[in-house]
Structure formats: C-alpha cells, structure tokens
Amino acid sequence: MPTPELDIGLVIAGHGRHYIVETPEGREIKCSPRGKKSQLVVGDRVRWQPTDTLGNEGVIEAMEPRTNLLYRQDEWKTKSFAANLDRLLILVAAEPVFSESQLARALIAAEQARIKVSILLNKIDLVESAQLARERLAPYVKMGYDVIEVAIKARPDETRARLTDLLATGSTLVLGPSGTGKSTLVNLLGLDAAAPVREISVALNSGRHTTTHTRWYWLDDAHQGALIDSPGFQEFGLRHIPVEDLAAWMPDLSPYLGQCRFANCSHDHEPGCAVLAALAKGDIAPSRHRIYLEVRDELGRTHY
Numbered sequence: 001m002p003t004p005e006l007d008i009g010l011v012i013a014g015h016g017r018h019y020i021v022e023t024p025e026g027r028e029i030k031c032s033p034r035g036k037k038s039q040l041v042v043g044d045r046v047r048w049q050p051t052d053t054l055g056n057e058g059v060i061e062a063m064e065p066r067t068n069l070l071y072r073q074d075e076w077k078t079k080s081f082a083a084n085l086d087r088l089l090i091l092v093a094a095e096p097v098f099s100e101s102q103l104a105r106a107l108i109a110a111e112q113a114r115i116k117v118s119i120l121l122n123k124i125d126l127v128e129s130a131q132l133a134r135e136r137l138a139p140y141v142k143m144g145y146d147v148i149e150v151a152i153k154a155r156p157d158e159t160r161a162r163l164t165d166l167l168a169t170g171s172t173l174v175l176g177p178s179g180t181g182k183s184t185l186v187n188l189l190g191l192d193a194a195a196p197v198r199e200i201s202v203a204l205n206s207g208r209h210t211t212t213h214t215r216w217y218w219l220d221d222a223h224q225g226a227l228i229d230s231p232g233f234q235e236f237g238l239r240h241i242p243v244e245d246l247a248a249w250m251p252d253l254s255p256y257l258g259q260c261r262f263a264n265c266s267h268d269h270e271p272g273c274a275v276l277a278a279l280a281k282g283d284i285a286p287s288r289h290r291i292y293l294e295v296r297d298e299l300g301r302t303h304y
C-alpha cells in the first residue's frame with residue numbers, strides 16, 4: 001500500500017536488524033524495519049516514521065520500488081550488495097593477481113541487473129604485473145567494457161582526475177576482492193571511512209569498528225554523487241540466473257546466439273555451434289569460454 005504521508009529516507013547503512021536512514025535534510029535515523037524479515041539494502045529508498053520524541057529513531061514502514069538490485073546467489077545463500085545503482089565500479093589490481101572468474105561473474109550479475117559497469121585496474125605502478133593484468137583484461141576491452149587504469153596510492157592526483165567525472169553524478173558501488181585498494185580509494189576521495197563506521201557502531205551498539213558492512217558516502221555537499229563501499233567477497237554465485245540465459249549476459253558470446261545449428265545448443269560440443277566457431281577463430285577468448293562452461297555447469301547442477 002502506498003504511504004506518501006510518511007517521510008522519505010535513504011538507507012545508507014544496514015546492520016542486521018537495524019538500518020541507518022538518512023533524511024533529505026541529512027539527519028541520520030536509527031530505524032528498525034516493520035516485520036521480522038527485512039530485505040532492505042543500502043541504496044533503498046524507504047518510508048519511515050519516528051518512534052521516539054527526539055526523532056532519532058524510527059520504524060521503516062515501506063520500501064519504494066527499486067530500479068535495480070545487485071546481488072549474488074551462492075549455493076545456499078543470497079547476498080544483496082545494494083539497490084538503485086547508477087553504476088558498478090569493479091576494482092581489480094595488478095597485485096594480488098585477480099580471479100578472472102570472479103570478475104566475469106560480477107559482470108554477468110551487473111548485465112542481468114542492467115547496471116552500467118566500469119572496470120578499475122589499480123596498482124599500474126607495479127609495471128610487470130600490470131602488464132599481465134592488462135593482457136588478461138584485453139578480452140573485456142574488446143567486448144566493450146570501459147577499463148580505467150589507475151594507481152590510487154602511487155599516483156593519487158592522476159587517479160582523482162580520472163575518476164572525478166565518472167563519479168560526479170549518481171550512485172556508484174565499488175566492488176572488488178580485498179587487497180585491491182577500496183579503502184585507499186575511499187581515503188583518496190576524502191571520505192572519512194572511520195567516522196561513519198564509528199558512529200554506526202555506536203548507534204547500533206555493535207561495538208565493531210571495521211568496514212565489514214556496506215556504506216553509502218556522498219561525494220559532494222550538493223549530494224549529486226555517491227560512492228558505496230562494500231566488503232570484499234570470496235565467491236560470486238550466479239544461481240539466480242537461468243542457465244539458458246547465461247550466454248545472453250556475456251557480451252562476447254551473445255552476438256552468436258541464434259546462429260547455432262541447434263536451438264538448444266549448449267555451446268559445449270555441438271556440431272554447427274557458432275560460439276565454438278568464434279572460439280576457434282579467436283574471436284572469443286579461451287578463458288571466457290572456459291568461464292562460461294564453469295558457470296553453466298554450476299547452474300545446471302541440482303541440489304534437491
């Protein structure tokens with residue numbers, strides 16, 4: 001039921017049973033959701049009302065419709081990253097060597113959720129490993145992804161200059177394995193990572209001071225652009241994607257769909273497969289086909 005008489009707010013942090021909701025005036029309200037099981041995530045817009053006389057606490061009554069939701073679906077667990085995203089910034093680094101499978105999975109999830117993506121390659125000051133990373137990213141450049149090369153710590157001014165326009169408007173979720181430079185980026189952009197975490201820990205009585213939770217930061221006083229920092233992840237399950245749709249979310253495979261001899265071609269071994277022909281010609285990178293088969297196998301498996 002629509003509840004337009006209630007105040008609107010933005011979920012800027014979530015912690016178990018509680019959320020921090022920011023009002024349009026910039027006040028932070030500690031809110032609990034109505035009902036037992038809440039699916040709210042950072043980036044959600046909600047309707048809430050105060051529950052104390054000071055107006056520092058409230059209850060979330062309803063969620064506004066989402067434009068999108070980025071999440072992963074592991075074997076037994078769903079993990080939502082954030083909602084209403086304007087873009088995803090996937091951070092990889094020259095070192096540690098990134099997992100191409102994880103990168104590909106994040107890209108597939110973003111395509112499926114219809115979220116624009118840029119790939120940020122960090123630590124290009126590490127010349128030799130950066131060259132290797134660049135070669136591994138070449139197929140992604142070829143299939144149309146924007147790859148931005150930076151050295152967040154080693155060349156901060158240059159990095160800031162390269163990212164300013166990209167991040168200026170809308171909400172950007174930064175996603176990447178730990179050790180790639182997410183915290184360094186948050187610091188570079190002058191976002192005080194410690195302060196809000198401290199405040200939230202106090203407000204939510206969690207007593208924890210580490211960035212183990214997703215958090216929204218405004219990048220400017222006018223609140224035009226926002227960065228969402230999220231904890232690193234170990235796996236990226238795509239079990240929410242129907243196996244027959246998988247290739248459609250891979251921009252280097254999708255042009256060949258509908259061109260195979262068999263309509264239900266799995267692009268694995270079938271004669272007259274257009275994807276395998278493109279692979280043989282070098283138009284699809286071997287690593288990409290391998291990742292396709294790996295994810296397809298995973299999605300095809302049943303666990304009941």
Ligand SMILES: Nc1nc2c(ncn2[C@@H]2O[C@H](COP(=O)(O)OP(=O)(O)O)[C@@H](O)[C@H]2O)c(=O)[nH]1
Nearest residue numbers: 123151152153154177178179180181182183184
């Ligand atoms: N060589 C190099 N190291 C960097 C650069 N940017 C960040 N680092 C280092 O990478 C490590 C991980 O960075 P951090 O921001 O903690 O990564 P997070 O786990 O993604 O938050 C730290 O030791 C940083 O100093 C860079 O441009 N060049």
Ligand SMILES: [Mg+2]
Nearest residue numbers: 182183184211
């Ligand atoms: Mg970090």
Ligand SMILES: [Zn+2]
Nearest residue numbers: 260265267273
């Ligand atoms: Zn095929």
